[in-house]
């Protein structure tokens with residue numbers, strides 16, 4: 001198999017560091033690694049498969065100078081907005097983990113298990129967008145259910161880990177917990193989130209939109225429809241919780257009129273879907289939780305139950321490591337699919 005020069009923009013961040021672990025686990029065909037970050041961390045090093053690589057400063061010319069062929073971007077939307085074009089000009093495919101290009105019509109938005117065929121249009125811009133983390137784990141479970149009965153509407157509440165706010169988010173939760181035990185919580189810094197996150201839940205992720213939903217909530221609406229190629233109605237409530245890693249989601253799915261949900265069928269369709277697993281044994285206290293999903297590439301579903309009033313409605317709980325399934329792993333899976341498709345061309 002041909003090997004590639006791979007750049008990681010945001011190599012020192014939470015998702016960037018995980019990308020190296022996932023590439024290693026998937027035995028990604030790497031010729032050379034080009035870790036890129038801000039001038040602050042240029043000169044530091046990262047390790048990949050026992051070899052040290054020096055972190056370089058992200059510049060307009062760094063992609064061309066290093067013959068980059070695949071560029072993972074995970075350093076925030078404004079960095080992608082400014083620098084993705086230079087990677088594309090250098091001939092690389094950009095796999096962008098930020099929201100910047102996601103809803104652009106000519107940019108494919110891809111979950112490889114759900115809509116791999118959309119990767120084919122990557123040549124229009126040179127960019128493939130990785131969906132929002134909460135969207136990815138939800139849609140991984142919606143796809144088999146839509147194939148089973150046809151989905152009309154989804155109501156979802158999320159319980160999102162602080163790692164969604166990067167390393168700064170995780171550090172803030174840990175520091176606030178330490179300060180709590182030292183009786184100093186009132187003086188603890190509250191910068192990554194609008195409020196104290198330790199011992200709290202915050203029903204706001206990202207900024208308010210004109211319709212009073214937040215930007216995170218509207219990402220779940222718009223991205224779900226784009227990936228599924230279907231006008232599914234989605235209402236989301238996104239909540240930050242004091243969990244370090246792995247997002248949880250309480251999901252209610254309304255199927256087409258006339259559907260009579262069979263929970264056994266729902267369970268087996270989820271079980272059969274790639275990279276989805278069911279843990280659902282309430283009598284024995286078995287269900288998905290962040291401590292089960294963290295550091296895995298699986299989206300777990302459980303607590304599956306039919307609505308007690310409407311026969312076309314099912315409820316379930318969905319948990320995944322959003323740094324992996326919702327970011328690094330999805331990006332690496334996109335890149336592997338892209339390689340497979342390009343080699344067939």
Ligand code: A2P
Pocket residue numbers: 009010011012013014015016036037038039040041042058074075076079165166167168
């Ligand atoms: P740096 O470590 O140099 O600040 P996280 O999501 O965990 O907060 O990580 C953000 C990532 O984005 C880090 O790797 C960070 O690098 C990188 N980054 C932030 N600002 C820039 C920038 N202006 N140019 C390049 N990389 C940046």
